[in-house]
Amino acid sequence: LCIDISRNNGTIAAIFAANDTYDEIYAKVSVHGVFVLHKPTSKTLVSQAVSLMVCARERLRSLEKKVGNTESKLDEIRIVNKAKWLLIDQEGLSEADAHKYIEKSAMDSGITKRLAAQLIIDKYL
Template sequence: MSGEKYIVAATDNPTQISIRNMLNPYGFMFLGNCSDSISLLRLIRSYNPDFVVIDMGLQLRDIKPVIDTIDDEMLCPCILVGQSKDMETEDLQEKSKVVTLCPKPLNKELFIHTVEMSLISFKRISKLDRKLREMTENYETRKAVERAKWILMEREGINESEAYERMRKKSMDTRTPIKALAEAVIFAYELGDKSKG
């Protein structure tokens, strides 16, 4: 692995320089640095790095909301560099999809290995996250289509395959996703029920 872009978040210049001196010879490309959590999120959104290195000199309570945002949006892996592993840090690492911890003082080989493993893990988790979203979307689509089929069967007096074929044809003719069409059928049905009651 090389050519991956990174950002450093650290309160002091020597730490930033030390991290860059370890990563750059291995082909990693430095994009920028910052010393506070607000700037970190802004840099991540601006530069779209492959990973960020966060020195634990920054207070965890200040960077936790940023890490939560990075985690929720799956923006990039975060390597936390710190001297101690307290309960709060362990909890963050356990619950996060993007956080890896590397102890201080930094050992070059261990640090490079941590970065590489973080990148590999992030790719795997991103792929699984995408698959999970797709499966959820497919499930929601199937659920809506099944419900709409039963509504059409009840209203039109047709069988299941005819109901599905009508929806599929209407979807193709109008270039409307079948899920949106099914939701429209359900909405119209529920609206009709409310007006009767």
């Protein structure tokens, strides 16, 4: 359950393990980002573990945001490139001219390059 929770939502999970099974459980779940705490444990240790989990989650959120931004930029590049190649193929433009055409279309229409490129793709496909 803890492994599934950690995988699906980018959340941080913890599990308590008895001393005699701690090593076995740790070996199975730690590679999935699950925190494992000895059982019995103290209130202080649980508090410290929760603090570490909060820090880890915030770091994950930051990385997820960066990955999302990077994926969005790559997607935009793909769309613009596809539109450029359509302009090259359909209109006989050079790559530089196709790129300028997309940028000018975006500026003239007050839209993003991505949207301008998508409109070109929709026009030719």
